[in-house]
Amino acid sequence: MAMSAEAIELLIKQGLPGATVRIEDLRGDGDHYAAHVIYDGFQGKSRVQQHQMVYKSLKGRMGGELHALALQTSVPE
Template identity: 45%
Template sequence: MGMSRETLTKYLTEAFPDAEITLTDLAGDDNHWQAEIVSAQFAGVPRVRQHQMVYDALKGEMGGVLHALALKTRAPA
């Protein structure tokens, strides 16, 4: 199983159209990703809520189709 870069990018860009998104496939298996997301939507939002926003963008696929996602989120400087 796993989630392709294209699918993950689609989910994230739909939720965060203004974002700068960098994806790294940590294990080469489409199942362990790192996402760095810089979005104005994160301004003034606590980190835990930022990560919840990302999980919401994945529409229930986290923990099922997608096994692991390391997150780095922040608002633009």
Template identity: 40%
Template sequence: MTPEEVADMIEANLDDAEATVERARGEHDDDHLRATVVCPQFEGKPLVQQHQLVYDALGEHMTTDIHALELKTYTPEEFADL
């Protein structure tokens, strides 16, 4: 999967999410990715649950097409404070 396809899938499956996905630096495999996801659904959820929402949005692709995903998740308010 391309980074753009992964971003599109996250955004399609998480309401009001904004995802930026790129190849992880220093990795030569196409299946190592880095993603930043901003989503209001993360509000009040611990980091583990936020990441699980993203994994759920990607479904079986997490085990078939994506070998590694470096993930940063933020609520819109958290992201605005960066």
């Protein structure tokens, strides 16, 4: 079963409080998404560490309910 964009956004915001999150359904199939996450807690972290933080917030749904997620992460300007 696929996840909704709203569910993905909620999980990320719960895992990364204060983050700005924008989710795009890339194919309109509810299975391939892009997430743009801006979070102060990414400060000083490598891109890999930032992505790991986002994946952790998804609580094991990556690869199951959530098939594909393209990530763009950054700190606020």
